[in-house]
Every structure is written in structure tokens, then in C-alpha cells.
Amino acid sequence: MRPLPASVSLVFAFLGTLSPALSQERDDERVREGLLVRFTAGAGYARCPLDGYLEEETVFSGTTLSAEMTVGGVLFPGLAVHGSAWGWDMVFPSLYRRWGGADDQYTTSDATARMGAFGAGVTQFLTSGETYWSLMVGAGFQQMEGPEDTFPQPIMGLAGRALLGWNWWRRGNWGMGLTATLDVVRSGAEEEGHLGEDGDDPGWTSFALTACFSATYN
Secondary structure: OOOOOOHHHHHHHHHHHHHHHHHHHHHHHHOOEEEEEEEEEEEEEEEEEOOOOOEEEEEEEEEEEEEEEEEEEEEEEEEEEEEEEEEEEEOOEEEEEEOEEEEEEEEOOOOOOEEEEEEEEEEEEOOEEEEEEEEEEEEEEEEEEEEOOOOOOOOEEEEEEEEEEEEEEOOOOEEEEEEEEEEEEEEEEEEEOOOOOOOOOEEEEEEEEEEEEEEEEE
């Protein structure tokens, strides 16, 4: 049997030393255990309509600044359970109101629209270890104020958040990346004696889409 040329032997020797290193790197990427801490901050868009209030239509909408803090731990391989607090604040909300057949829409710095929530959730790390999704459910509050407080004010309600994240950089236990989130909050409103045509009590429902930078420790 003819011996392999020296150049071919060197290539096989290099691949033989590289393969265990690559395998170990992939294994390291997939290990998720212990403490989980996540911070996110970014911007997005929210829409917050009021329903069931006489024949009036009131909607806040606009650009939002958002943040989240999550603390928990990995209980099963790739699956973490945690507590989270998150929220957003609308920048120069656009307030649309329609009543008595007349429309009125304007953007004002005198209006306030914000949301805050806290609750529990789970995070599942996918095969690569750097891509993950989270679901959170808890209690949420909304604050909706215009130049004139002539509509019902929100009370504590139910909040949910769905998040998809990806870490593009990792060193040790820290990772930096991006997240995309969907927030939904539904709450009643303090306005006794005023019911919509369908007999429902007035309430606020907010929907928000946000893109954030993230820092994750695990």
C-alpha cells in the first residue's frame, strides 16, 4: 500500500485535532443550567382602544419605549422558569376620539399612555442554545390620560408577553442579542353606570410590538 503524501497526512492530522474542539464548542453552547437573568430595552409601537363605553370610540397609539427584567433558573435541560417585570411608555401619544358623529385626532405631549406588568413565565432554549422563546403571564396595569379625563380609567388586569430572542455574542455566562416581543393587556375601567350598547362594562385592551437589545446571564 502506497503511503499518503505528506500534505494529505497533515490535513487529516489537522482535522483530527480540530474535530474534538468543534464538538466541545457545540456541547458548551447547548449547556444551560443554573441562574438565568435577562435584561431587555428597546422601542416599538402600541395601540390601546377603549371599548364598551357609550357610543364613544377612544384609541391611544404611538411609538413606545420598552424594558424587561427577568430572574429565574434552569430546572430542566434547556427549560427555565422565572419571574419577570416588563412595560412600555408611549412617546407623544396620538389620541383619536369619536363621539356624536364627530372625529377628533391629534398628537399631544399632554396625553399619557403606559403599561406595566409582572408575572411568571418559562423560557425554552432551542437546539443551538443561543435562540430561545419565552411566554409570560401576570397582572398588568395601564395608565391612559388625555388633556381632559373624560373617559374611564384602567384598573389592574391580565397581561401576557410572548418573546423570541437570539444571542449573537457570548462570552462566558453572558450573552448579547436581540428580542422581538408581543404584549397584550386587558383591563376593566372605573366608570360605574356607563355601559356599552352590548351591555359590557368599559375596558382597555393594549397591543404592543417591540424590538429590543438584550443581555442574558446563564
